[in-house]
Amino acid sequence: MAGPSHDPALYRSRDVVNVRRALISVSDKTDLLPLAQALADAGVEIVSTGGSAALLRDAGFAVTDVSEVTGFPESLDGRVKTLHPAVHAGLLADLRLESHEQQLGELGISGFELVVVNLYPFVETVASGAVGDDVVEQIDIGGPAMVRGSAKNFANVAIVVSPSSYPAIIEAVAAGGTTLAQRRDLAARAFSHTAEYDRAVATWFAESTLEGDELPRHLTIRAERLATLRYGENSHQRAAIYTRAGGHGIAQAEQLQGKEMSYNNYVDADAALRAAFDMVKPAVAIIKHANPCGIAVTAPQALDPIASAHLRAHECDPVSAFGGVIAANRTVTLKMAENLRDIFTEVIVAPDFEPEALEVFALKKNLRVLRLPSDWQQERMDVRLVSGGLLLQDADRFPADIESVAKDWQLVSGERPDPSELEGMIFAWKSCRAVKSNAIVLAQGSATVGIGMGQVNRVDSCRLAVERAGDRATGSVAASDAFFPFADGPQVLIDAGIKTIIQPGGSVRDQEVVDAARAAGVTMFFTGERHFFH
Numbered sequence: 001m002a003g004p005s006h007d008p009a010l011y012r013s014r015d016v017v018n019v020r021r022a023l024i025s026v027s028d029k030t031d032l033l034p035l036a037q038a039l040a041d042a043g044v045e046i047v048s049t050g051g052s053a054a055l056l057r058d059a060g061f062a063v064t065d066v067s068e069v070t071g072f073p074e075s076l077d078g079r080v081k082t083l084h085p086a087v088h089a090g091l092l093a094d095l096r097l098e099s100h101e102q103q104l105g106e107l108g109i110s111g112f113e114l115v116v117v118n119l120y121p122f123v124e125t126v127a128s129g130a131v132g133d134d135v136v137e138q139i140d141i142g143g144p145a146m147v148r149g150s151a152k153n154f155a156n157v158a159i160v161v162s163p164s165s166y167p168a169i170i171e172a173v174a175a176g177g178t179t180l181a182q183r184r185d186l187a188a189r190a191f192s193h194t195a196e197y198d199r200a201v202a203t204w205f206a207e208s209t210l211e212g213d214e215l216p217r218h219l220t221i222r223a224e225r226l227a228t229l230r231y232g233e234n235s236h237q238r239a240a241i242y243t244r245a246g247g248h249g250i251a252q253a254e255q256l257q258g259k260e261m262s263y264n265n266y267v268d269a270d271a272a273l274r275a276a277f278d279m280v281k282p283a284v285a286i287i288k289h290a291n292p293c294g295i296a297v298t299a300p301q302a303l304d305p306i307a308s309a310h311l312r313a314h315e316c317d318p319v320s321a322f323g324g325v326i327a328a329n330r331t332v333t334l335k336m337a338e339n340l341r342d343i344f345t346e347v348i349v350a351p352d353f354e355p356e357a358l359e360v361f362a363l364k365k366n367l368r369v370l371r372l373p374s375d376w377q378q379e380r381m382d383v384r385l386v387s388g389g390l391l392l393q394d395a396d397r398f399p400a401d402i403e404s405v406a407k408d409w410q411l412v413s414g415e416r417p418d419p420s421e422l423e424g425m426i427f428a429w430k431s432c433r434a435v436k437s438n439a440i441v442l443a444q445g446s447a448t449v450g451i452g453m454g455q456v457n458r459v460d461s462c463r464l465a466v467e468r469a470g471d472r473a474t475g476s477v478a479a480s481d482a483f484f485p486f487a488d489g490p491q492v493l494i495d496a497g498i499k500t501i502i503q504p505g506g507s508v509r510d511q512e513v514v515d516a517a518r519a520a521g522v523t524m525f526f527t528g529e530r531h532f533f534h
Helices: 032-041 050-058 066-070 085-092 098-107 122-127 142-152 163-175 180-208 263-276 305-316 334-339 355-361 402-406 419-433 458-473 488-495 510-520
Strands: 021-026 045-048 114-118 158-160 223-228 240-244 254-257 283-288 291-297 324-328 345-350 368-371 381-386 389-394 410-413 440-443 448-452 477-480 500-503 523-526
Touching: 021 032, 021 050, 021 085, 021 142, 032 045, 032 050, 032 114, 032 163, 045 050, 045 066, 066 085, 085 098, 085 142, 114 142, 114 163, 142 158, 142 180, 158 163, 158 180, 163 180, 254 355, 263 283, 263 291, 263 324, 263 345, 283 305, 291 305, 291 419, 291 448, 305 324, 305 334, 305 448, 334 355, 402 419, 410 510, 419 440, 419 477, 419 500, 440 458, 440 488, 448 458, 458 477, 458 488, 488 510, 510 523
Parallel strands: 021 045, 021 114, 114 158, 324 345, 345 368, 477 500, 500 523
Antiparallel strands: 223 240, 254 368, 283 291, 283 324, 381 389, 410 523, 440 448, 440 477
């Protein structure tokens, strides 16, 4: 149903609106008292509810309870407080119209020029692990109604939903009132605030009614633009980075130095984190065009574990590492920084950096140094846009007890490895997940020595991995992200001197592949699980 229409000639111009009456009802009471002091100093009448009114009154401010305005007590355990015409007429009256001003007078209702409302802590309640009615009671009804009503009436009312806006409001009140441009901006923020709140509530309902492992029936993704980037993958493409509420990833990393991050920098940095943080031991991944050119964990008994991991990762493919993006899963040390002194690197990202390491990096002005948020975590779900929609899947993650899982891998050729050899196999298998399909990884001593990635057939990936490894292929472990459809791929590896091959199995020609491994005396395991990465 369409709303009412009015003759534009009836509207009076109204830019600066002097604040005479304010409605305050907040869950987050951060910095509320300084705002109240500014309002009191300007002679503003404060109308408030519940805990907000009590806090203000205890601090010595004169407060009118909303029940005095409505003539109706707060009821139903606080579920009904502000849902009343005496409140909402005061929020929605368009005082650019003489008719609205006249109706307020006839009804004995006063308008509001400022509304300060933020909503019940629904998101925080869900995050705390609460369930059922404890969550339902944090679904705000009156708050969103006041926010939306005030935002609709931005021509007359300033709506404030965040303490971050208080300083500007304090300044405006002291200067004589809020401007139309300021009120319009606040209204945009307010509608965004209620939209995000409704999204959180809708998501909770959708997830709480799912059966078994069913994915959500409705998916709403909201993000705020963090920065406009110079361009996208190519110079003719526009680009920006957005952050999601509750995000704990590369988008939330703190840039400590260097040029602005590019679109490709973010993509590569995220890929590097995916590879480095799959490892439990100190590890480093070097990425180029979203593919690893080296992954390694620290050498045994290394004096500086993370520096050791970096050197071993770099040795895999020093040529490709030029201009690469590096991720470390431990604090970057002075020694690692010194090792990078003469290596051109675009980005380095880590949980933290020794102060001395940052001093070394400061000499490389263009190097982008990113520190992860303290609560960084890998995503639980993957989302990808496709034309007309999007795809959602569980993130491909390794179990924390992968050592126990590896003991159940099926040995189809050769002898069962000792614990040290099994550790090397697990490393190769984990590294393979970070490589674009078709993926073949060769590893020696828990460091990659050759990587074949992104080929349209698996035998070419085998050839590429062997070529890059050279003599280091001899005696190495090979991991394949999916089964070998023919024996030609494994034969390339066998001819290069690989002694152990790990693959998911599941091909109709598995026996042909196993026979080739047995004939060469090569150990082969079937994991029963593939790790495609597109």
